[in-house]
Amino acid sequence: MPARPAIPVPLGDLEIQVLEYLWAQPEGSTAKQAHRAVGEARGVTLNTVQSALERLFRKELLSRHKQSHAYFYCAAVPRQTFLSSLINQVLGRFGGDSASSVAAMIDVAESLDSETLELLEQAIRDRRQQESGS
Amino acid sequence: MTLLWLFVLLGLLGWALAQAVVPLGISWLKHAPGPLQARPRRILLVCALPWLIPFTAILSMAALAAAKSRGWVHDHCVFHAPGHPHFCFEHLPGMLLDQGQGHLLVAGTTLSIFALFLLRHWTGARRQSARIAALTALSRGKGLLRVLDDVRPMAFATGGRAPHIYLSRGLLDALTPREQRMVVAHEAAHLRQRDLTAGRLLETLLVLHPGPCADRLRELWRDATEVRADEQVARRFGRTETAELLLRLARSMQPAPVATAFGGGHLGLRIHALLQDAPSHRRRTPLFETMVASGLLALMIGAAAHHHTLETLLGMLVRL
Numbered sequence: 001m002p003a004r005p006a007i008p009v010p011l012g013d014l015e016i017q018v019l020e021y022l023w024a025q026p027e028g029s030t031a032k033q034a035h036r037a038v039g040e041a042r043g044v045t046l047n048t049v050q051s052a053l054e055r056l057f058r059k060e061l062l063s064r065h066k067q068s069h070a071y072f073y074c075a076a077v078p079r080q081t082f083l084s085s086l087i088n089q090v091l092g093r094f095g096g097d098s099a100s101s102v103a104a105m106i107d108v109a110e111s112l113d114s115e116t117l118e119l120l121e122q123a124i125r126d127r128r129q130q131e132s133g134s
Numbered sequence: 135m136t137l138l139w140l141f142v143l144l145g146l147l148g149w150a151l152a153q154a155v156v157p158l159g160i161s162w163l164k165h166a167p168g169p170l171q172a173r174p175r176r177i178l179l180v181c182a183l184p185w186l187i188p189f190t191a192i193l194s195m196a197a198l199a200a201a202k203s204r205g206w207v208h209d210h211c212v213f214h215a216p217g218h219p220h221f222c223f224e225h226l227p228g229m230l231l232d233q234g235q236g237h238l239l240v241a242g243t244t245l246s247i248f249a250l251f252l253l254r255h256w257t258g259a260r261r262q263s264a265r266i267a268a269l270t271a272l273s274r275g276k277g278l279l280r281v282l283d284d285v286r287p288m289a290f291a292t293g294g295r296a297p298h299i300y301l302s303r304g305l306l307d308a309l310t311p312r313e314q315r316m317v318v319a320h321e322a323a324h325l326r327q328r329d330l331t332a333g334r335l336l337e338t339l340l341v342l343h344p345g346p347c348a349d350r351l352r353e354l355w356r357d358a359t360e361v362r363a364d365e366q367v368a369r370r371f372g373r374t375e376t377a378e379l380l381l382r383l384a385r386s387m388q389p390a391p392v393a394t395a396f397g398g399g400h401l402g403l404r405i406h407a408l409l410q411d412a413p414s415h416r417r418r419t420p421l422f423e424t425m426v427a428s429g430l431l432a433l434m435i436g437a438a439a440h441h442h443t444l445e446t447l448l449g450m451l452v453r454l
Contacts, residue, residue, distance in 0.1 A: 010260075010261070010264030010267075010268075011264065011268045013267075013271065016268055016271045016272065017271075020272070079272075079283070080283065080284075082272075083269075083272055083282065083283060083284060084284060084286075086265060086268060086269055086272070087269065087282065087284060087288065089265050090262070090265050090266060090269055090290075090292065091290065102290050102291070102292040102330075102333070103290060103291045103292070103321065103324035103329050103330060103333070103359060103360070103363070104288070104289065104290035112384050112401060112402060116402055117381070117384060117385060120377075120381050120384075120402060120405050120406075121381060123405075123406070123409050124374060124377055124378055124381060124405075124409065127373075127374050127377070127409050128374055131374060
């Protein structure tokens with residue numbers, strides 16, 4: 001089973017946008033390309049985008065390699081894995097922070113064994129019969 | 135400042151008393167949970183006991199000391215033996231314990247631990263806010279409803295001032311439009327009942343509870359708020375249909391590898407509750423709340439009446 005990546009927090013708005021951009025660019029991107037795609041629309045400088053990339057790299061969410069004089073950044077964690085891990089942390093699973101401020105109607109961590117499922121199904125069938133009989 | 139250490143020690147004694155009372159409260163809530171609407175409020179009340187009991191004891195002693203200095207009650211300080219701790223704004227400086235700085239050490243340690251727990255809670259709350267902000271940014275949709283690209287069936291509501299309802303793609307794909315409306319109605323019921331705000335308050339109150347006790351209270355809270363939200367859905371869509379939806383969602387998940395708790399754990403308990411007749415909405419006497427209020431009042435009067443015994447006890451605590 002692969003190790004569950006810990007999601008470093010806090011991730012700022014810009015960091016998330018940069019991550020989203022890099023997930024959509026499987027071949028990777030330079031800081032300049034990321035700035036054109038994300039930074040210009042937000043009105044931030046190339047330096048700010050470079051800092052965000054550096055922070056994400058230090059948080060082990062990006063990998064990078066050098067091509068001539070520029071670094072090429074790639075997402076080190078797939079979007080699906082990142083999102084699943086984030087949801088688990090929000091829901092307070094795997095010994096994370098307690099989360100009474102989250103109201104979950106249904107949670108995958110809460111499964112029933114097949115015998116209990118059968119018993120509950122029988123109880124519902126009985127109730128349906130009572131309703132149709134009355 | 136000279137009185138501070140004595141009040142801190144009194145607070146510590148009150149907290150210890152609360153640790154004996156809270157399990158009784160939990161036991162009461164388990165066996166007689168009371169009307170559906172009142173359950174979460176009662177759980178919050180039990181959670182607040184380790185705050186309320188020390189506060190009541192301190193308030194009682196502060197009121198007594200104030201009454202003495204204003205001449206409303208007989209001042210008997212001069213009859214005390216030297217070194218006897220005393221809740222008195224006037225004579226305390228001359229009556230400090232002759233025990234070195236031990237009392238300051240106990241009070242300082244207590245305050246530091248309290249501050250540390252509060253800091254840990256505050257840091258955790260900040261971390262959770264950052265995660266929720268990231269989750270919202272990564273979800274799809276606008277407004278209250280957000281969709282998460284996750285194949286697991288999930289539905290939950292969370293957020294600070296602007297809460298959202300999060301539904302997973304896996305859940306939406308598995309449900310009919312009517313069932314989707316039922317899920318949204320359930321989460322909307324949480325928002326209407328302000329369960330998220332109350333949940334944050336609950337976590338703050340639980341700072342003063344030891345781990346196992348806090349976990350039991352969290353479980354009770356979760357059951358109470360989920361059953362109440364299920365009831366709102368059942369009123370609109372029918373009890374059996376709501377129970378069927380929960381069972382269907384349970385079936386869509388991987389079966390538990392080991393037998394679940396008696397009655398099927400949280401989900402089983404909720405389905406069982408839906409298969410019972412609808413609870414009556416008759417107003418009942420708030421017996422639980424009255425008992426808690428009476429207990430606190432009795433503590434206040436008792437602490438004031440037996441303040442000498444209390445002072446002796448605190449003195450012994452410091453000497454230990």
